[in-house]
Amino acid sequence: MIREYLLDYCAGLSKALDGVSPERFEEFVHLLESAYQEGRQVFFMGNGGSGSTASHFTGDLIKGVSYGRQKRFLAICLNDSLPTLTAYANDVSYEDVFVEQLRNFLRSGDVVVAISGSGNSPNVLKAIDYANSVGAQTVGLCGFSGGKLAGKVRIPLLAPVQDMQKAEDVHMILLHVAMQILCARLQG
Numbered sequence: 001m002i003r004e005y006l007l008d009y010c011a012g013l014s015k016a017l018d019g020v021s022p023e024r025f026e027e028f029v030h031l032l033e034s035a036y037q038e039g040r041q042v043f044f045m046g047n048g049g050s051g052s053t054a055s056h057f058t059g060d061l062i063k064g065v066s067y068g069r070q071k072r073f074l075a076i077c078l079n080d081s082l083p084t085l086t087a088y089a090n091d092v093s094y095e096d097v098f099v100e101q102l103r104n105f106l107r108s109g110d111v112v113v114a115i116s117g118s119g120n121s122p123n124v125l126k127a128i129d130y131a132n133s134v135g136a137q138t139v140g141l142c143g144f145s146g147g148k149l150a151g152k153v154r155i156p157l158l159a160p161v162q163d164m165q166k167a168e169d170v171h172m173i174l175l176h177v178a179m180q181i182l183c184a185r186l187q188g
Helices: 002-018 022-038 048-065 082-091 099-105 122-133 147-152 164-187
Strands: 041-046 074-077 111-116 137-142 155-158
Touching (some): 002 164, 022 111, 022 137, 022 164, 041 048, 041 099, 048 074, 048 111, 048 164, 082 099, 099 122, 111 122, 122 137, 122 147, 137 147
Parallel strands (some): 041 111, 111 137, 137 155
């Protein structure tokens, strides 16, 4: 039973990866590369497992892609400051934990990447609405059918699978591929 479950899970993950739009993925990588070249900030956010993915990929850009280079990625993960998150959650509302941080730093042309398996996290959607209103470039990594997030962002990058863990796996795989592409392109 364990082996069959593993094989079934991997087959479902493979099918989800096959359903990712290569065109949207290329747009996403080009957007990150342009942000790097133009010195624009890139903000990441998510809740739960998606928050871990946002934090992980921010580290990949700050260290993995940037280390040893004079020019570096300006990447910030909005869910990494626990004191800031809890202050806004406690004193304002949890829906405002990301948007209020963006109000401090976001400039027109910067990039905001929201990661949400369901695509329906109110705090993520509120931040994307704000980012769009100030002229930021917005990306949404979503699962399932994309939720509301897919319709709000400039680049919806969908993991088309009805399973939260597989959607999160697809997001991490796509971000690791993006990291390797950026390393290769910036080296050449």
